[in-house]
Amino acid sequence: MTLTQWLLFFLVVQVLHGLGTWKLYQKAGRQAWEAFVPVYNAVVLMKIINRPWWWTVLLFVPIVNLIMFPVVWVETARSFGRNSGLDTLLAVVTLGFYIYYINYALDVHHIKDRSLHPKSAAGDWVSSILFAIVAATIVHTYFIQPFTIPTSSLEKTLLVGDFLFVSKMHYGARLPMTTVAAPMVHDTIPVAKVKSYLPYPQLPYMRLPGFQKIKQNDIVVFNWPVDTMLDMYHTDKYYYKPIDKKTNYVKRCVGLPGDSLSIKDGYVYINGKKNVLPDRSKIQFSYDIQFKGISTNEQAYDLLNRYDITDGMGLDPETQKLFVFAASDEAVSRLKNHPNVESITVRKDSLGEANSQIFPKDPGYSWNNDFFGPLYIPKAGATINLTPEVLPLYKRAITEYEGHELSVNGNQISIDGKVATTFTFTKDYYWMMGDNRHNSQDSRYWGFVPFDHVVGKPVFIWMSWANGKPRWERFFTTVGGSGKPVSYLIPAVIVGFLLFGWSTYRKKRKKA
Missing domain, CATH: 3.30.70.100 (Alpha-Beta Plaits)
Structure with a gap:
């Protein structure tokens, strides 16, 4: 859906809300028109149901709002005396339209100072679980996401069995594009082995400001651009996935937007200079x-x-x-x-020995794992000359990532029905590779990674296992930096005990 379509959808929802609640607003001592004013009506509703104003923010956070809307429906019903289990069930299964019945068919009264404490242990348990999920989803989506290293493509820097914390804040947290999805799982619900999301509707790509740009040799987590996998281990070439539900990959960014990249004898050259990796990494x-x-x-x-x-x-x-x-x-x-x-x-490929699996997978390019390029990495605002010879390098970027229709008639290239001899990119692209040069599925096989596919930056290894045993020396170590990684496990344990003790002391003091 486009921004215009989302705006129209939002306005329709506001009208539906107003029509279904205006009488309830009046019974709560408010004005009927307040039920129709976007955003403001939610702030007023929070006062009516005796909940904090910041709940309004949660109603507009994708994924989190899927939890908050049913909670607000139930809270609205209870604020007007509808407290039974049947009322709760009807409020949820009718997607809030049970409020229409309360608004028009029942003679109810607003309970201004109703108790907000659950009336049973089960209710208290459900309430705690729901808000724990909300808090964890916000952290997972906008701040830090746990991630596991499944392959050895970055061996020596990141090992199979490392458990990472990936920062969403460094490059700017990407807002969820898939609006209907299970919280805190990626593309598949564990055990059930079914999709964790509905592919539509989709929000346009948006990203919060970050405090750092991707630098050369940064290790980056991103969505695999050519993903058509049912899950991490089962391929289905007809399986469509939204960008933010594509498989998470982790590689090293060796090429930045605007760079010219070559691979000679297995080593990467950027703008004619050999790429030098950080001292912790090993080719x-x-x-x-x-x-x-x-x-x-x-x-x-x-x-x-x-x-x-x-x-x-x-x-x-x-x-x-x-x-x-x-x-x-x-x-x-x-x-x-x-x-x-x-x-x-x-074991290295020879110069001129073509590999049909290597990007751009075109007979005009005799590139392989160890001899590749030169290749220009597109930058937002940069213009290239389009020729039939160059087209294989940028065809996917133009059609799949930039969203244009492209056709070729002989030597004539048309974009969106118009003859084109040049093309100007609107996105930044990156070149991602593994340090394990002969055992890594990376950009040499599928090409560029657009910035809208970037997830975040690995910053911390909080746990590491190999062959069913812990690698204690890797617990609580940083991903970046120079020199031998240092474990901060003991300081972390001490801080954990101190926090636990302080929390226990406060609870006992409050109870007393």
């Missing part, structure tokens, strides 16, 4: 390792583990070679000197 490639004096997988794995090489496929008993998914230059240079290692050969 990794795949290798064939020839052993001597080693005949079992266990012996080979034990040797590799001692050199911090943990990704292996298995030992071939005939060739005595082990295919290793990922190893850093540093680990390989140390391993070469081991007496049980005959040779180590890196």
Whole structure:
């Protein structure tokens, strides 16, 4: 839905609200017209139902309002003496239209100073759960979101089994675009294995101001642009997902809007200069390792583990070679000197050796994992010349991300029915890659990431597990920074005990 359509929908809702409540406003000592004034009518209603004014804000927060509207319907009914379980049920299942019945068909009186305390333990429990969900949803959506690392594409910096806190505030929290969804779950409801949302209606893309722009080599969480997956592990190419419900990915941003990017022999070059990663990160490639004096997988794995090489496929008993998914230059240079290692050969593609899976997946480009580009990364406001040769690089950005219709007739390119020789971008785009260069699904396979797909910035590892065991040294460590990560687990535990003690003391003092 466009902003105009949302405005019309909002005005219709205000009229419906006014028609269904104006008599109740009068019985509460207010004026009938107050029931029809947008936003102000909600502030007045909060006074009528004896609830704080800031509840009005929650009514306009996507996802949170799905919880708040039923609460307000029930509270409105109870403010006019309709307290039974049946009244509560009718208020919810009729989507608030039960208020019309109270407004027009019943002779009710406003209870000005009614008690707001639940009349049963069950009611108290439900009330606590609802507002815990509201608070958690607000934090999850606009401040901090928990995230788990499922793959080894950023191995050495982020490990499989790391549990992160991702800041939504650094780059600006994106308002939910999907307006009808279950709170605090992504695209699928656990256990039930069904969609957690309705794809329509959709809010236009909006983002709150952030205090930082994406910088080169930042680790970024974003929605996978080409996602058509039923869930994280099951693909269905016909499965449509809204932007904010696409699978969450985490990669390193190596290319910024306006940059020219190339990959030479597996290393990234930006504007002609080799990209230098932070000292905590390590570029990794795949290798064939020839052993001597080693005949079992266990012996080979034990040797590799001692050199911090943990990704292996298995030992071939005939060739005595082990295919290793990922190893850093540093680990390989140390391993070469081991007496049980005959040779180590890196697995890299050759210059000009085309890979049909590599972006832009066009026969005119003989690019691969290790030799790629040069490629211009679009920037908002930048104009490019459009030719049939250049078009494969930017076709998806023009059609899917910028929202234009594109057609080609011979050498003639048309956009929205008009012949075009140039195109001006309205969005910023980024190039995301994993440090594990031969074992990472990244921009080399699906291209640019628009800024409206960006979720946030990982800032903190609060827990880490491997093989069913905790990695204590990674608990409460920062994602950024230089030098060896330092665990703040003990200070965090001390602060937690202090807060718990203070809370317990206050409760006892208040009770006394």
